[in-house]
Amino acid sequence: MNTTRPRGPYAKTADVQRRILEACIDAFGETGFYGATTKDIAQRAGISHTGLLHHFPNKETLLTSVLELCDQQNAAFLRSAHALNPGANPLDALTGMLTVVVESELRPGIVELRCVLSGEATSPQHPAHDYFAARSKTARSFYARVFSALAKQGALESPLDPEALASITTALIGGLQAQWLLDRASVNLEITIRAFLQSIVPGLRRR
Amino acid sequence: MNTTRPRGPYAKTADVQRRILEACIDAFGETGFYGATTKDIAQRAGISHTGLLHHFPNKETLLTSVLELCDQQNAAFLRSAHALNPGANPLDALTGMLTVVVESELRPGIVELRCVLSGEATSPQHPAHDYFAARSKTARSFYARVFSALAKQGALESPLDPEALASITTALIGGLQAQWLLDRASVNLEITIRAFLQSIVPGLRRR
DNA sequence: CCTACCGATCGGTAGG
């Protein structure tokens, strides 16, 4: 029985842990960190409550683990799209980030997770506060480098400086995702974000 | 004893209920609807748990009441700024909304409340889901009328249509407020939003 | 608007 899973006694573990984190995406995405219960997460994953706590010792570890998983998946995709080097190919970076947003529409649970948790995490005492604060800073500096590189090439058409555009782009994506979750019929994530980016980066119009 | 409070047995009630709703702003803003407890809210308001439930029969009523209060305060301000008639004075409407955002910085608790609750409320089963969905629609149609009126006057300088700009403006404000809560030092709400609006509405630059 | 409580459920841990 050769499957694609790793050999040895850890094959099952990786599988179960993955199912647990998928359950976390749903549970935290629906009611947030505070609203979710470890017992409900265990039930969704198809294991007992104590079985859950064998793999992840407490609720907070579930939170940090699921955020780590999402980051790894995002990073893996961006690497494969060669979109992580903003200085070298700023246009690729922008289209790469756009594709991530479009792909995310296929997994609304991920969008809900980020939306609900980032809202909760604005409070300093939230266990994911530092994570989201750092993530926000990282996103803004990423876009700032993209827009700076574009400006140097004369490919930026806006009276606003790169830092302001970075802040605006980050806010726009987050805010639009929230809008989309509230009313998926009348909000088109891809078209709206692309239209905004094209209005300030003419080179994006030919893609 | 003539004070500024209304006569009769209801004077104290209005006062207590106001303190309760202020406590709700803090509690819901810190941990969301799910994370907040009615006992904690009672304590913050300086009354007993059952005393709280005398004024508001359950947790959900506290939520709807506090959202109603915020809406009333916003509407009262916008009326006084003559910013609620987008067709007549589109520039006044934009500067009015900008002032609301700036004023909100003086009460971070209100910004946190909206941020945390709107995140939680993206889930359809949340008691404030319909409220935030309707609010989002209202905001977008308001800005769509503002930008349409500006376009008719030839005062709109953007390749994007009024509906897209409305969606972008709404998303930008919400997203920037979230960014500001995570890092107040490096995000300037007023300057960033004003800069964006000025980049598409030249008439705003002279204000 | 208080003290005194309820049915249930919380996050986490015991022994096996």
Next chain:
DNA sequence: CCTACCGATCGGTAGG
């Protein structure tokens, strides 16, 4: 002695 769990239950606290 390891892993992957189970049924039962801990001390406290939830909304009402």
